[in-house]
Amino acid sequence: MTLWKLVFSGPMAPLYAATETMMALEDGPLSVSLFEQPDDETSGWLELLYAEEPDAEAMRETCGLDASYAAECQPLPEEDWVKLSQSGLPPVIAGRFALHGSHDEAPDGKTAILIEAGPAFGTGHHGTTRGCLLAFDGLLEAGFAPASVLDVGTGTGALAIAARLAVPHARILASDIDPEAVEESERNAEKNGATNIVFFAADGFDHVRLVAKQFDLVFANILARPLIELAPAIDRAMHKGSVAILSGLLETQADEVSAAYLALGLHIERQGPLDGWSTLVVRKA
Template structure:
């Protein structure tokens, strides 16, 4: 896994909110993700980067004033999600509630609980992309959808696969990730959530014997805009007629590019309301 870098800035909430608004509008995106946390004496902005950030370039893109001091450094792979979740509470996404072990009593009646601890793999539910997928999936279920075959492409922590297995106990659910560490964590999460029937395996994109000749009624693809575009023809091929794919991991400025790729692959694309600058698309075959 690539070591990420975290930049931290402390100021008042309104000032940092203006910075986040600039980051949301920046094209191309200048960082992987960003979030504001309220502190006792103000607010903290955490920004995650794929590699060591250029502080001057970041200040220009974000409008962060020179008198606001920043700290940044490499974030150990095993710690970055855990650190970013300090102080966060259980998260609801449609009919699903994601929680850590310390919040097992926080799931409201009627909600489907999914226990996910902070760890090295992406997909804790506190990010707009994961929540967007869960909300879109919930809306499908509310509309009467009952897919019997589900595939979580780039599963991370297997949050979405677990949601499918819990909501659709009769469905066959597969989950893959390019990272063996993520697949190990996914397998542990499936056991923890009493969904051991999910088949988790390592695969690069759609290249795996378990996927050869297969079609699925529902596919989750919460990855990144570039891979989503590259995989569009293959995702269309593995969708059964009438099947749907829930796409996320893309910023608002990347939405048109991803939507165009899936429309070109023959799918009808519906845009969900954005969450925190992140987009979720639902594409249907036929």
């Protein structure tokens, strides 16, 4: 398959907003990556991959970037991209967890989670997944042992699988708005021997399984806007002593997302940023 790479380069701040816009698109690019110039963190480039030649000017408009952003669009040589991307991905270490593809192994002493690179989000290489796993590891390290876990926007199922492997007897529910992600998560859970996780498709908390349910731990690694919109529902899904680990927000959006949760009387600890992405650990006292 021939892939097309579209790159916009210029000052960094608008590129953050463009990254978020592209990640939120339903029929967006196959991948969205933001890079800082090694010698100047105020400028960088946004790299978008497509299965067909994109309309660079239309994408520029969607991204909200003006003509000063240099656009470069070119086909990439034919390759087995999935295989290539897997072989290039080293294991990701996040506290006690190590996420790896089948071409690789987790280092000794780590909880291995096998996730192949595929269409769903969450090989662990992204700062948001890593941030959630690090926050989870910190909670476990401090003695937190959740008996019930909800993973909203489970992607590849990585966080739900980590929860199952770390807390064998917890009740775990994991949902995604994308039914294909749900199927991929189920396959990944099976490969990892992570049994007894209830995966299902749902938009946010709009599902009968989530009505009037509370959890000791809620993961929600989605984008800033849905995190703000879901704040009341996440609050309702928490009881006294519950913790929510929220990610998918850029460092520049951390204040706005935090404000939505502080307004509900929740306590927030901010972690990161990792590659520009912040993680919030939210507690209900």
